[in-house]
Amino acid sequence: MSKFVIIGDSTCDLTKELREEHNIEYCKMKVSWRTKDGVDHEMDADLDWPEMSHKDFFDLLAGGTRVFTTQVTEQEFDRVFTEHLEKGEDVLYIGCSGKLSASVSLAQRLINEKFSKKYPERKIYAVDPYIACMGQGRILLDAADLRDQGKTIDEIKEYIETYRNCYHQVATLESLDTLARAGRVKASKAFFGNLFGVKPILISDAVGNNVASEKQKGRRNALLRVVELVKAEVVKPEEQICWISDAESRPEDLELVVSNLKAIPFKDVRVVPMGPIIGASTGKGTLCVYFKGNEVTYVEQ
Amino acid sequence: MILKTLNGEQFKALVTNGAKNLRLNFEEVDSLNVFPVPDGDTGTNMCRTIENGVNTIASINSTKIGDISKPLSSGMLLGARGNSGVILSQIFRGICKGLSNKTELNVMDLVNAYKLGVKQAYGAVVTPVEGTILTVFREATEYAAKKVTKDSTINDFYRFHLEEAVRSLNHTIDLLPVLKEAGVIDSGGAGYVYIVKGMVKYLDGEEIVAELSSEGSNPNHEISGQPLEIDFDAFGPDDILKFGYCTEFILRLQNSKVDIENFDIQTIIDVLNGDDIKGDSIVALNDGSIVKVHVHTKDPGLVLDHMRKFGEFLTIKIENMALQHNETMGEEEREENRKIEHKKYAVVAVAQGEGVKEQFEAFGVDVVIGGGQTMNPSTEDFIKAFKKLDADNIIVFPNNKNIVMAAKQAAKLYKGAHIEVILSTSIPQCYSALTMLDFSSDDLTLILGNFNEAIRNVTSGEITRAIRNTRVNGVIIRKGDYIGILDGKLLTANRNKTVCFTNLLRKVKKIKEKQVLTIICGEDVTEADKEKLLKSISTKFPYLEFGAIDGGQKVYDYLFAIE
Numbered sequence: 001m002s003k004f005v006i007i008g009d010s011t012c013d014l015t016k017e018l019r020e021e022h023n024i025e026y027c028k029m030k031v032s033w034r035t036k037d038g039v040d041h042e043m044d045a046d047l048d049w050p051e052m053s054h055k056d057f058f059d060l061l062a063g064g065t066r067v068f069t070t071q072v073t074e075q076e077f078d079r080v081f082t083e084h085l086e087k088g089e090d091v092l093y094i095g096c097s098g099k100l101s102a103s104v105s106l107a108q109r110l111i112n113e114k115f116s117k118k119y120p121e122r123k124i125y126a127v128d129p130y131i132a133c134m135g136q137g138r139i140l141l142d143a144a145d146l147r148d149q150g151k152t153i154d155e156i157k158e159y160i161e162t163y164r165n166c167y168h169q170v171a172t173l174e175s176l177d178t179l180a181r182a183g184r185v186k187a188s189k190a191f192f193g194n195l196f197g198v199k200p201i202l203i204s205d206a207v208g209n210n211v212a213s214e215k216q217k218g219r220r221n222a223l224l225r226v227v228e229l230v231k232a233e234v235v236k237p238e239e240q241i242c243w244i245s246d247a248e249s250r251p252e253d254l255e256l257v258v259s260n261l262k263a264i265p266f267k268d269v270r271v272v273p274m275g276p277i278i279g280a281s282t283g284k285g286t287l288c289v290y291f292k293g294n295e296v297t298y299v300e301q
Numbered sequence: 302m303i304l305k306t307l308n309g310e311q312f313k314a315l316v317t318n319g320a321k322n323l324r325l326n327f328e329e330v331d332s333l334n335v336f337p338v339p340d341g342d343t344g345t346n347m348c349r350t351i352e353n354g355v356n357t358i359a360s361i362n363s364t365k366i367g368d369i370s371k372p373l374s375s376g377m378l379l380g381a382r383g384n385s386g387v388i389l390s391q392i393f394r395g396i397c398k399g400l401s402n403k404t405e406l407n408v409m410d411l412v413n414a415y416k417l418g419v420k421q422a423y424g425a426v427v428t429p430v431e432g433t434i435l436t437v438f439r440e441a442t443e444y445a446a447k448k449v450t451k452d453s454t455i456n457d458f459y460r461f462h463l464e465e466a467v468r469s470l471n472h473t474i475d476l477l478p479v480l481k482e483a484g485v486i487d488s489g490g491a492g493y494v495y496i497v498k499g500m501v502k503y504l505d506g507e508e509i510v511a512e513l514s515s516e517g518s519n520p521n522h523e524i525s526g527q528p529l530e531i532d533f534d535a536f537g538p539d540d541i542l543k544f545g546y547c548t549e550f551i552l553r554l555q556n557s558k559v560d561i562e563n564f565d566i567q568t569i570i571d572v573l574n575g576d577d578i579k580g581d582s583i584v585a586l587n588d589g590s591i592v593k594v595h596v597h598t599k600d601p602g603l604v605l606d607h608m609r610k611f612g613e614f615l616t617i618k619i620e621n622m623a624l625q626h627n628e629t630m631g632e633e634e635r636e637e638n639r640k641i642e643h644k645k646y647a648v649v650a651v652a653q654g655e656g657v658k659e660q661f662e663a664f665g666v667d668v669v670i671g672g673g674q675t676m677n678p679s680t681e682d683f684i685k686a687f688k689k690l691d692a693d694n695i696i697v698f699p700n701n702k703n704i705v706m707a708a709k710q711a712a713k714l715y716k717g718a719h720i721e722v723i724l725s726t727s728i729p730q731c732y733s734a735l736t737m738l739d740f741s742s743d744d745l746t747l748i749l750g751n752f753n754e755a756i757r758n759v760t761s762g763e764i765t766r767a768i769r770n771t772r773v774n775g776v777i778i779r780k781g782d783y784i785g786i787l788d789g790k791l792l793t794a795n796r797n798k799t800v801c802f803t804n805l806l807r808k809v810k811k812i813k814e815k816q817v818l819t820i821i822c823g824e825d826v827t828e829a830d831k832e833k834l835l836k837s838i839s840t841k842f843p844y845l846e847f848g849a850i851d852g853g854q855k856v857y858d859y860l861f862a863i864e
Contacts, residue, residue, distance in 0.1 A: 196848035197817025197864075198736050215737060217758070217864055218816030219846070 004090035004123070004153040006144055007080060009072050009103055010045035011096035011277045012137040013245045018272075019047075022144035027080045027093070029103070030070040031276050033060070045069070045276045054273045058248040058284035061178050067280040071096075072103040077110055081124070085115065090123040090153050094140050094160065096277070097208030098128040125157050130164045130208035133278050134243040135290040139167055165296045169204040170229045172222040174249065174285020176200070201225060202288075204296070211300040219285075223253055226289055227260040233293035234264060240292055242266040245274040247286040257287060266291075302506055304455040308405045309366040313358055314508075315500045316373060320351040321511035322499025323492060330495065333488035335479050336791055337767040337778060338856065342675050342703075343488035346383025349679065350390055351496065352513050353380020365404045370397035371588040378586075378710070382679035385434050385489030387706040388422055390680075392438055392493075395421025401589040408453045415442040415462075426706075432476030434489030441466035441497070456504045463497045470494050483773055536621055545599040547620045554590040554612040561590050564611075569594065570716045572607050580604070581691070583716040584684060591615075595688075597622065646740045646748070647692035647718075650731055651678055651700045651708075654854030657728055657821060664735040667692070673728070675856065677704050683711030687718060694719045694745060696752070698734070702726040702789075721745075723752050726789070727761040728854070729862030732819055734759075755864075760815075762787050762805050764798055764859040783858070798858055799834050803841055809863055818845045821852035821860040834859075 006022075008014060010029040019026065032042040043051045061067060072095070081091055095104040107126035115124050129139045139160060146156050173179060176198070199222035200212040216222040230242070242261055246254055254271065261269045274286060304311060323330070323344070330344025357376025358369050374390075374397035381390035398421065399414025400406065406414070419439045423429050444465035445458050473487035474480045480487060499509055554561045566587045573580040573596050580596040587593070592612065598604055601619045608614070648666045652658045653673030661669050668686040672678040687695055695718045699708040705724060712720040725731045734755040740748060763786040767778045773791040778784055785793040785805030792808045795801035806812065818838065822831055831849055838847055845863075852860065 196736070196819045197846045215739065217733070217737065217755070220816055 002088070002090045002123070002153075004092055004147070005084045006140060006147060007084075007091060007093045008136065008140045009093075009095050009101075010047065010275055011101065011132045012047075012094075012140055013134045013272050013275050014047065014137045014140060015272055016048050018137070018141065022141055024140050024144055025080060025084075027072040027076045027095075027103070029072055029076075029101075029277050031067050031280055032070070033065050033067045035065070047275055049273075055248055057276055058279060061280065062175075062284040064177070067276070069277045069280050071101045071106065074106065074110060077107055081110075081115060085119045085122055085124070088122075091115075091125065092143065092153050092156060093124075093126045094129050094136065094143060095126060096136060097130055097132045097204065099130075099208040100132055100210065100278070104128045123153050125153065127157055127160050128164075128208065129160060129167070130206070131167050131169055131204045131290075132208075132210075133169070133245040133274060133288050133290065134272055135167045135169045135204060135288075137245075137272070138243055138290050138292075139164065165206050166235075166292050166294070167204075168230075168233055168291055168293045168296060169202070169210075169288055170226045170233075171202040171282075171286060171288035172199050172216070172219075172226050173202070173282050174199075174219065174287075175283055178283025179281060201229065202282075203229075203298075206296045206299050209300045211298075213298075219253065220256070223257050223287070224260065226287070227257060227264075230261065230289055230291055231264055234291050235293045237264050237266045237291070240267060242269045243290040244269065244271045245278075245286075245288040245290070246271050247274040247279045247282065248284050249287045250285070253285075253287065257289070261289065302456075302504065304504065306405045306407050307366065307411065307455050308364045309369040310362070310364050312366050312400070313361070313369045313373075315503050316351070316358075317355050317513075318503035318509050319496035319499035320348070320355045320513060321509040322502065323348050323351060323495045324511045324513055325509065326495045327492070330488050330492045333485045333491055335483045335485060336773065336786070337769045337771045337780075337784070338765050341488060342383060342677060343385045344492055345675075346386040346677050346703075347389050347489065347492040347496075349514065350377055350381045350383075350386035351393075352515075353377060353679070353681075354390075354393065355513060356515055366406060367401045367403050367589065370400035371591050373397060375586060375588045375591070375593070378714075379681040379684070380679050381710060382682070382707050383677040383703050384706050385492060386677070387680070387710055388426065388434050388489065389493065389496075390710075391425040392418045392422045392434075395419065397588070407451070408449050408455055408458050409451055411455060411458055412442075412446045412449060416446065418442065430477070432473045432480065433487050434493050436473065436476065437466050437469045437487070437490035437493055440469040456501075459497065459501050459504055463494070463501050466490075466494050466497050483771060542599060542621070545597050545622060546601045547595070547597055547622050548601045548604055548618070549595045550593075550605075550608070550617040551615040552592040552594065552608055552612045553615050554587075554592060559611050566592065569608070569611060573598075573604065574716075578603050578607065581717055584688070584714065585716060586714060642691070644690070644692040645694065645743070646745075647690045647695050648698070648735075648738070649683070649686045649690070649695055650698035650735070651704055652728060652731075654728075654821075654824070654852040656851040656853040657732075660732070660850060660852075661735060665738050666698075666735065672704070673854070674701055674703070677701070678707060680707045680710045680714065683708050684715050687711065687715045687720065690718065692718050694721065696720075696749070697722045698725045698731045699723075700725050700728050700731045719745075721749055723749070723756065725756055727763075727860070727862075728852070729761040729819065729821060729860050730756045730759045732821065733862045733864055736819075758864045759862045760788055760809050760864070762802075762809075762859070762861045762863065763857050764802055764805065765857045767794065798830065799837050802834055802859055802861075803837055806838070806842060806863070812842070812863075813844065815863050816844075816846060817862075817864050818842070818847035819862045820847065820849040821854065822849055823852060823854045823856070823858045823860070826851075826858055830858075 008026040029045040098104045104126050111124045129136045143156050199216050201214045203213045205211045216225050327344030327348040331341040334341030354373045354377035357372045374394045377390040377393050381387045395418035396414045399417040441462045445461035448461040470490045570585050573583050580598045584595040649668045650666045651670045651672050658669045670678045697708050699705045708722045734752045737755045767782045778794045782794040783798040783801035785801050793804045
């Protein structure tokens with residue numbers, strides 16, 4: 001059995017510590033924006049935030065700046081994939097949900113057109129996890145565990161394709177402003193309108209769309225509703241860690257969610273900083289909870 | 302003149318004189334407002350209600366009292382607006398029931414008819430409150446009934462009725478604590494007394510000169526009305542009948558065909574709804590042997606055939622709905638033709654202020670009915686709004702407790718859709734409920750539950766200006782003060798409107814647990830006012846998420862919803 005590498009990308013929200021512990025690589029996307037005085041900025045969507053702090057980035061969004069994002073480029077795939085392929089390793093790329101980014105489909109095209117031809121003896125897979133943020137991160141972690149247990153790359157690919165709909169997201173946003181600017185979430189205008197205090201609840205549907213499934217009045221109600229939905233959908237919480245991707249929510253808001261989630265008998269509840277790509281569309285105060293539960297079957301029409 | 306009996310002609314003149322007397326005095330009735338706010342409208346509402354009835358009988362000349370009473374009753378029923386207007390229409394509905402099938406009556410017949418009026422009016426109100434028009438009418442009727450004998454005249458009856466009505470009216474102040482503190486008598490009762498005074502004046506030989514308003518539409522007008530100018534090109538030789546025919550008629554039920562006394566209008570509605578006719582936008586009303594029907598159908602011939610099983614036609618109007626009629630057609634009919642995308646759920650809401658109307662429409666309200674505290678829409682206004690829609694379910698937000706009854710009356714009369722009236726009593730409540738508008742569950746119970754919950758969670762506030770010195774709930778108010786009203790209770794007064802607003806907010810129960818404040822600014826609020834207010838709120842209530850919209854409403858500087 002060949003050695004293989006597990007690769008994520010900028011939307012997977014895995015911290016340096018988690019990536020090193022589980023031996024996971026990632027391909028970087030990019031973000032760019034224009035400041036109010038007309039200066040253009042571009043930086044890697046780096047999960048370790050070397051150029052700008054997590055807080056500064058989300059304050060920038062809260063201040064009304066529209067941040068643009070770029071999917072993983074061909075050059076980046078070349079850089080990351082080739083390094084491992086050259087070493088004789090197979091590649092398992094688990095990218096951002098294909099409904100939110102074209103990275104997986106670009107990777108698949110490059111595999112078909114280029115990598116497979118250049119490395120015909122290697123197994124090179126691009127898999128769509130139908131979810132992003134720490135949902136994608138969680139699938140990457142589970143894949144790494146399976147690898148460490150001795151599963152083959154094909155077995156892991158099959159596992160993901162079979163069980164990806166059991167990975168849930170329940171999220172809420174602090175404000176609709178960033179979302180409106182970016183136009184990222186599938187929901188009719190009438191659903192939002194010009195509303196004060198209305199907070200959407202976002203789930204990831206069975207094909208990886210971010211869907212506004214319902215709305216709540218007031219932040220506190222929305223946060224408590226998120227916990228309620230987790231409770232309703234979770235399966236075997238005692239066997240899993242519940243993950244939260246957070247975009248600089250107020251400490252008391254985060255604390256409210258964490259303490260309520262801890263009342264569900266998860267092995268642990270852990271918080272990671274939300275990456276800049278999804279964050280650029282959802283804005284400061286986005287709080288997403290990830291866990292395994294009943295299979296998601298709903299698809300937004 | 303002394304009348305031993307009353308015929309149709311005299312009854313018509315009696316009621317008309319009553320309506321005219323109210324027309325002369327409605328403003329005084331409007332001013333009988335518990336709160337010192339220039340938005341009392343009881344007089345206007347009652348006046349419009351009775352005028353709609355009087356206009357209906359204006360062209361009917363018959364000595365038979367039954368011929369007058371029935372159209373009078375339906376006219377008032379459709380014209381009813383405001384709680385007192387709805388109750389007034391029910392009072393006359395009961396009285397007219399007692400007059401149907403009669404040519405002339407004696408005083409004992411009249412007593413019985415008035416007793417039916419009491420029964421009908423009390424039956425129409427879910428929780429009758431004493432100290433209102435109900436009490437005045439009931440006591441006046443009971444007193445007159447006790448005083449007259451079979452030898453009494455019609456004049457005697459009305460004199461006793463008036464004598465007690467006045468006494469009862471002055472007594473309302475002792476029955477309702479809110480009236481006592483504000484030092485006013487009940488406005489609905491006062492309106493009723495003006496009507497009776499006008500009737501007595503007629504009997505005393507004084508015909509009142511007053512111009513009755515024809516603003517409230519005449520329900521017979523649309524059927525018997527003007528010849529229509531029609532653009533025949535709108536339906537060409539190759540066109541396919543898409544919209545069908547708007548078919549309207551008045552039918553006289555025949556004793557030879559049905560049991561008129563026990564006839565249930567539902568029988569006709571079922572036939573119109575049936576597989577044969579497949580009618581929609583059905584409105585069917587009956588009053589005694591008169592049945593008025595509006596239906597859209599592709600085969601009006603079938604309708605006519607079926608209806609003759611019940612009676613004979615008095616009038617018929619059938620129009621191809623594809624035709625664009627000119628101005629004489631009337632706005633609502635043309636809108637009707639313009640419709641209509643079929644919807645499973647549609648929303649009708651009452652709103653005042655351009656900004657509020659625009660917001661409501663942006664939120665997905667299908668028909669916004671103009672109106673509010675100072676201008677209550679009538680039952681017929683609601684029915685017209687319903688007719689503009691092609692929906693399985695229509696959800697209605699009356700947004701004022703004085704409009705709820707007219708909305709409910711309309712919901713009962715209209716048969717073209719399932720109608721649910723949400724008990725929303727303020728614009729802010731409705732605003733909040735609409736922000737949560739979401740039909741995606743496709744579950745009516747759940748949708749209504751969500752609306753009702755949204756409304757329950759809202760506390761609504763109003764800031765307006767006092768027009769007189771008074772004292773309400775122990776709050777001393779000087780003319781010109783801004784007053785703060787929370788969920789209908791006047792709780793604070795201040796010279797400064799920003800201070801009045803924040804003081805009122807402090808009175809909200811468990812304010813620290815509230816999360817969202819929506820402010821709707823009235824037409825008199827300047828940008829500077831608004832800025833000052835928002836700044837003050839962010840300092841004093843930092844935990845609230847808030848925003849303001851320009852509602853453009855009159856009288857109320859600010860409306861707000863806190864939840």
